[in-house]
Amino acid sequence: MNTINKTQFWQDHVSAWQGSNLSQAAYCKQHEIKFHNFAYWRNRLSPAKEPAAKLMKLGGMPTSSRMIMNLPLGVRLELSANDLPVVLPVVLHILRESN
DSSP: OOHHHHHHHHHHHHHHHHTTTOOHHHHHHHTTOOHHHHHHHHHHHSOOOOOSSOOOOOOSOOTTOEEEEEEGGGEEEEEETTTHHHHHHHHHHHHHHHO
């Protein structure tokens, strides 16, 4: 099966599942397709999500400044501006993985 046919095959299945009122697992079982393949293609074919928030450039802050970030689920992160370059990439990675 070439790439175009494969893409169309999975697009047809994703569309059929959306109109089926079945869970993904039940749809896959009924159509004898592997769940992990279906999930991969469903994600691949879904439209790209817009980022929930924009990042802004921070500059000119004294390194002794304290930063307070209110994160999802009521998490409050308080740290020094000095620690921000180390901590922020880790926090962003965790947030992306949780979505």
